[in-house]
Amino acid sequence: MIDLVIRGGTVVPMVENGKYFSGDVLIDNGKILEIRRHQTDEIRARQTIDASEALVIPGLIQCHVHVVQSLLRHQADGLELPDWLQTRTWPYEAALDGDGVQAAAELGIAELLCGGTTTALDFGTTHDHDRVFRVAEELGIRFISGKTHMDDGYTNPPALLEDRDASVAEAEDLGRRWHNAAGGRLGYAVAPRFALSCTKGLLEDCVALARANGWLLHTHASENLSEIEEVRRRFNRTNIDYLDSVGLTGPDVVLAHGVHLTKEEKHLLAETGTRICHCPGANLKLASGIADIPGLLDLGVSVGLGADGAPCNNRLSIFHEMALAGTLHTLRHGPSALDAWSVLAMATRDGARALHIEDRTGTLETGKAADITVVGLDAWSLQPGGDPASRLVYGATAGDVRHVVIDGRPIVEDGILLTASGPEIQDHARTAWHAARRRMEA
Numbered sequence: 001m002i003d004l005v006i007r008g009g010t011v012v013p014m015v016e017n018g019k020y021f022s023g024d025v026l027i028d029n030g031k032i033l034e035i036r037r038h039q040t041d042e043i044r045a046r047q048t049i050d051a052s053e054a055l056v057i058p059g060l061i062q063c064h065v066h067v068v069q070s071l072l073r074h075q076a077d078g079l080e081l082p083d084w085l086q087t088r089t090w091p092y093e094a095a096l097d098g099d100g101v102q103a104a105a106e107l108g109i110a111e112l113l114c115g116g117t118t119t120a121l122d123f124g125t126t127h128d129h130d131r132v133f134r135v136a137e138e139l140g141i142r143f144i145s146g147k148t149h150m151d152d153g154y155t156n157p158p159a160l161l162e163d164r165d166a167s168v169a170e171a172e173d174l175g176r177r178w179h180n181a182a183g184g185r186l187g188y189a190v191a192p193r194f195a196l197s198c199t200k201g202l203l204e205d206c207v208a209l210a211r212a213n214g215w216l217l218h219t220h221a222s223e224n225l226s227e228i229e230e231v232r233r234r235f236n237r238t239n240i241d242y243l244d245s246v247g248l249t250g251p252d253v254v255l256a257h258g259v260h261l262t263k264e265e266k267h268l269l270a271e272t273g274t275r276i277c278h279c280p281g282a283n284l285k286l287a288s289g290i291a292d293i294p295g296l297l298d299l300g301v302s303v304g305l306g307a308d309g310a311p312c313n314n315r316l317s318i319f320h321e322m323a324l325a326g327t328l329h330t331l332r333h334g335p336s337a338l339d340a341w342s343v344l345a346m347a348t349r350d351g352a353r354a355l356h357i358e359d360r361t362g363t364l365e366t367g368k369a370a371d372i373t374v375v376g377l378d379a380w381s382l383q384p385g386g387d388p389a390s391r392l393v394y395g396a397t398a399g400d401v402r403h404v405v406i407d408g409r410p411i412v413e414d415g416i417l418l419t420a421s422g423p424e425i426q427d428h429a430r431t432a433w434h435a436a437r438r439r440m441e442a
């Protein structure tokens with residue numbers, strides 16, 4: 001008797017592009033026990049998930065989100081990054097109390113889970129980050145996250161300005177308590193906001209803290225033209241060159257965006273093994289630009305996908321990001337710039353590699369954690385058939401996700417979140433947003 005079987009679906013293991021077959025996924029003790037190519041009757045399982053007329057794929061991975069920003073959704077449209085930060089996002093983060101942080105994390109993580117994302121690399125605000133981890137623990141997502149760091153008085157608003165030593169000490173304390181918690185499902189990433197928000201000393205402290213503990217480093221880089229111009233004005237270097245000078249390049253560094261990069265910076269990313277998270281939805285909405293992802297992939301850079309934050313997207317849907325990644329790059333590189341299988345790989349296998357968790361998740365293989373998303377094929381846009389990657393990347397939406405399993409545990413069934421009450425989460429979010437808005441107005 002095994003714990004769980006996912007029966008009768010079209011299995012897309014993502015071990016290699018283009019491969020799929022009908023079969024059953026057998027799960028026991030949180031792990032994939034076996035994948036059987038043909039439906040068999042003799043499997044005895046405590047629970048069965050019906051995947052007929054559905055695709056069974058590795059749990060989807062987002063390499064850059066901000067669940068703490070979820071309450072500001074639909075409140076920050078029509079702005080470029082500098083104004084978006086200064087007039088909306090920073091005042092909002094400063095106005096959040098602990099309950100607000102929790103409500104935002106609940107909303108963001110529930111949306112991720114119900115949309116088929118099983119793993120996320122997340123960026124916090126400066127305070128109350130314990131509340132985010134507690135929500136991630138309860139809701140059951142695989143989650144690597146860190147509080148952000150902001151100590152440069154020249155750039156940051158006073159309400160979020162931190163003391164360098166206290167900021168690092170807080171991250172160290174969070175990391176010690178949450179890294180590898182929940183059976184290894186949670187992880188810590190040291191997350192300075194971006195080059196301009198931190199003093200050089202704090203950036204160096206962040207790098208030292210992460211490397212002393214084997215934690216990931218996660219920051220934003222080269223998203224907006226005025227950002228890189230300001231870096232050049234203040235430090236007389238290109239942005240990636242400056243980050244490299246403080247140690248913020250390397251295989252353990254995940255940089256969100258990379259929209260505006262010189263040829264030399266692209267080579268530096270490739271040579272150092274630095275990861276890039278492509279966030280096309282946010283880059284378009286904030287009018288930041290289009291990252292040269294085919295160019296980075298040609299150089300061998302490891303690239304994942306992410307929705308960024310709800311106020312700059314306005315959804316945390318990996319399907320939206322996949323559709324954009326699969327279409328946007330045709331403008332510069334022609335219609336076959338990034339094929340659907342390569343895009344699906346970015347949201348699964350390559351995303352796992354970017355986060356150094358490819359031994360655990362990112363493909364469906366015996367012995368890996370049973371992180372699985374089942375996507376129903378009933379929608380009009382998924383008819384009448386066709387290649388699974390094409391259907392997922394160009395035809396599917398987050399609403400097509402039927403079931404989600406993480407570490408062998410069903411988290412979403414028939415579109416319903418099992419680990420928390422959806423109506424309660426939405427109620428908390430509305431109440432917390434009204435409270436935060438009142439404090440923002442005051």
Ligand SMILES: [Zn+2]
Nearest residue numbers: 220256308309
């Ligand atoms: Zn971001």
